[in-house]
Amino acid sequence: MSGFLLRRTRLVPVGPTAPGAAPRRDLDEPLDVRVVDGQVHEVGTGLRAEGLPEVAADGRWLVPGLWDQHVHLGQWAMAAQRLDLTTTRSRQQVLDQVAERLDAVAGLPVVGWGHRPATWSEPPTTAVLDELAGDRAVVLIAGDGHHAWLNRVAMRALSLAEREGMVSEGEWFATYPRLVRLVGTDGSSPEAYLHAMRVAATRGVTGLVDLEFDQSFSAWPARVEAGAALLRVRVGAYVDTLDEFAAAGMQTGQPLPDCGELVTMGPLKIISDGSLNTRTAWCCREYVGGGHGAANISASGLHHALDHARRSGLEVAVHAIGDAAVWQALDAFEATGVHGSIEHAQLVRRVDSRRMAALGVRASVQPAHLLDDRLLTETIWPDRTERCFALRWFVDDGVDVVLGSDAPVAPLDPWLAMAAAVHRGEPHEDAWHPEHHLTVAEALAASTDGQGTVAVGHRADLALLDTDPLPAGDPVEQARVLRGVRSDATWVAGDLVHSEL
Numbered sequence: 001m002s003g004f005l006l007r008r009t010r011l012v013p014v015g016p017t018a019p020g021a022a023p024r025r026d027l028d029e030p031l032d033v034r035v036v037d038g039q040v041h042e043v044g045t046g047l048r049a050e051g052l053p054e055v056a057a058d059g060r061w062l063v064p065g066l067w068d069q070h071v072h073l074g075q076w077a078m079a080a081q082r083l084d085l086t087t088t089r090s091r092q093q094v095l096d097q098v099a100e101r102l103d104a105v106a107g108l109p110v111v112g113w114g115h116r117p118a119t120w121s122e123p124p125t126t127a128v129l130d131e132l133a134g135d136r137a138v139v140l141i142a143g144d145g146h147h148a149w150l151n152r153v154a155m156r157a158l159s160l161a162e163r164e165g166m167v168s169e170g171e172w173f174a175t176y177p178r179l180v181r182l183v184g185t186d187g188s189s190p191e192a193y194l195h196a197m198r199v200a201a202t203r204g205v206t207g208l209v210d211l212e213f214d215q216s217f218s219a220w221p222a223r224v225e226a227g228a229a230l231l232r233v234r235v236g237a238y239v240d241t242l243d244e245f246a247a248a249g250m251q252t253g254q255p256l257p258d259c260g261e262l263v264t265m266g267p268l269k270i271i272s273d274g275s276l277n278t279r280t281a282w283c284c285r286e287y288v289g290g291g292h293g294a295a296n297i298s299a300s301g302l303h304h305a306l307d308h309a310r311r312s313g314l315e316v317a318v319h320a321i322g323d324a325a326v327w328q329a330l331d332a333f334e335a336t337g338v339h340g341s342i343e344h345a346q347l348v349r350r351v352d353s354r355r356m357a358a359l360g361v362r363a364s365v366q367p368a369h370l371l372d373d374r375l376l377t378e379t380i381w382p383d384r385t386e387r388c389f390a391l392r393w394f395v396d397d398g399v400d401v402v403l404g405s406d407a408p409v410a411p412l413d414p415w416l417a418m419a420a421a422v423h424r425g426e427p428h429e430d431a432w433h434p435e436h437h438l439t440v441a442e443a444l445a446a447s448t449d450g451q452g453t454v455a456v457g458h459r460a461d462l463a464l465l466d467t468d469p470l471p472a473g474d475p476v477e478q479a480r481v482l483r484g485v486r487s488d489a490t491w492v493a494g495d496l497v498h499s500e501l
Contacts, residue, residue: 003036003460003494005049009057011454012469014445030059035460038493043456055501060488061468063444064451065206065461066414069364070317070343070404072145073210073233077192079113079408086114086143091122094140095132102136109137109154109182113408116143118277118376124149126164137182143372145409146275147172157182168278170296173271177214190226197230200412201498204463204487207232207449208412209404211269211317211343214238217245221258229259230497232461234266236317239305242268251313262493267317267340268309272297273325276346276373279380281322283347287380293322302328306336316340317364323347323387330355341402346373347381348390350397357398364402365391367420367443368410374425374432385433391421392436401438401446415485418443423479431475440470440478460494463487464501 008030032047033040083101088094094115101110110133117124129138129151137154141147147168155162158178160171167175200208210233217235235256237245248257250265273295274280282293297305302318309316318329321344329342330352341362346369356363370389377385394401403417410416421443424431431437438446451458466488471481490498 001036001052002038003034003041003052005047005052005054006033006035006062006464007054007056008059009033009062009464010059010468011043012061012063012444012465013453014063014441014448014470030057033062033454033462035462035491035494038460038495040454040456040458040460043454055489057464061465062454063204063463063465063469064448064454064458065463065490065492066204066447067207067209067402067449068200068205068404068407068412068414068417069209069341069402069449070366071208071210071407071412072212073193073196073208073407074212074215075145076407076412077189077196081111082141083110083112084114085112085140088115091117091120091124091128094124095128098129098138098140099132102133107136109139109157111179111182112138112140114143115140115149116277116372116376117149118279119379124166126151126155126162139179139182142166142277143409144275144277145406146278146280148175154182166278169274169280173213190223190228193223193228194226194230196412197228198498201230201490201492202486203413203415204465204485204490205231205412205414206461206463206490206492206497207234209234209236209266209317211236211266214241216241217248217250217256217265220256220263224259224263229262231262231492233263235263236266236269237314238269246312252315265314267315268305269317269319269343270297270302270305271319272302272329273320273322275321276376276380281347282320282325282328283322283381283384284324284327284349285384288382289380292324295325295328299328299331302332303335306332306338309340310336310338314338317343319343321346323349323352323384326352330359330361333359333361344369344406345390345394347384347388348393349387350390350393353390353393353397353399356394360400362400362402363394364404365389365394365421366404366406366410367391367417367424368405368413370424370432371420371426372410386435388433389424390436391438395438395442400450401442402449403443403446414447415482418447419479419482421446422482423475427476427480427483434475437475440482443482444469460491462489462491464489
């Protein structure tokens with residue numbers, strides 16, 4: 001028998017303690033929690049240790065382990081090695097940082113991440129990078145991950161046709177895996193993955209849905225053997241990589257071969273439209289300046305892919321940012337009966353929120369995106385901002401809402417996502433469409449993978465927090481507190497994966 005006894009912890013009331021049960025009313029009182037063989041075995045006062053080691057919680061707050069439901073884990077692991085451009089606000093600011101990196105790291109290519117050029121007064125041109133970098137390759141990946149700004153040296157190295165302008169959408173997704181030619185690593189080493197998981201565990205994260213592009217499940221046994229199975233991971237496939245997963249008979253929820261119980265098969269990911277920053281998110285109305293965006297897959301192609309997933313025992317995660325893309329995706333869900341989620345669901349009509357509820361389709365939303373997309377949305381979608389990140393509609397209509405980051409588009413930090421959902425703005429800003437805010441309890445519940453309050457029979461994925469995650473005050477104050485929450489101890493399946501006790 002393995003496990004431990006956690007003494008005097010406060011359980012956080014974010015949901016029922018069992019299906020159909022009413023929330024407990026005594027959760028403000030410190031309780032003891034006994035964990036045995038990876039499950040919560042008993043909750044009460046004055047529990048006996050019965051030979052198990054004891055851990056003193058000293059009144060800290062205990063929640064089910066947090067999940068990030070949308071991560072590109074390889075790209076997030078690589079992010080620490082890249083030039084961080086997330087704070088830049090103009091072309092010149094980016095060029096200044098690239099120039100500093102060129103001087104600081106002689107002879108090596110520069111790979112950056114995070115700029116958002118849609119609101120710049122000067123466009124990102126190939127020529128200006130050519131002039132700055134000379135014979136050094138420069139690849140600058142935009143903050144939405146859907147396009148990149150390259151010089152011609154980098155284009156040649158990555159087997160791209162030379163052109164004046166961005167490499168975007170499908171062409172960029174196909175190019176991204178070739179970055180290893182320039183930097184010598186694609187960020188997928190076990191050490192890189194393990195480091196990313198350790199950092200996530202400090203935030204109370206116990207599980208991730210990994211939707212990395214072009215990943216092979218055959219890479220995971222080596223990661224697990226090297227220790228990079230610290231957290232639970234649901235590994236997603238794409239249409240281009242589906243055959244490998246299908247040949248192994250993988251169905252959603254099954255453990256991947258030779259990976260133990262923590263690494264399991266996730267959904268089939270389908271990118272059905274583009275992004276806001278590239279003006280390729282597919283919309284029912286025109287953007288300011290013209291164009292509706294575009295679908296990346298036809299209605300019949302989407303129907304076929306979802307039906308294939310259903311027959312293969314896979315859930316699906318359909319990337320749909322624009323309202324037309326959401327509408328088309330829901331048609332395919334309805335026609336095929338497959339289970340899964342709309343990823344992003346950034347712009348929706350109320351009728352489609354209600355359809356999601358009726359069909360049992362989850363809304364997998366990344367609230368921190370609204371912090372970056374707010375200004376651009378007001379510029380190019382000024383007539384529909386009241387339908388963006390419509391979290392209140394989802395909750396009120398009965399949609400199952402789960403939160404994530406889309407890291408590295410936003411940091412892998414559930415507390416930042418929750419803060420954005422609660423306040424809908426930076427700390428110094430007024431809330432953006434506050435009618436769609438979530439309560440703190442709703443945001444926390446959307447981040448615990450359906451576990452609700454810690455209870456008997458739940459898996460022992462737990463986070464012992466240094467701060468009450470249900471702070472009092474107005475949404476601005478609540479969001480401020482949430483941004484600072486960290487875990488003093490994190491357990492996955494009853495095993496301690498992070499501790500500052």
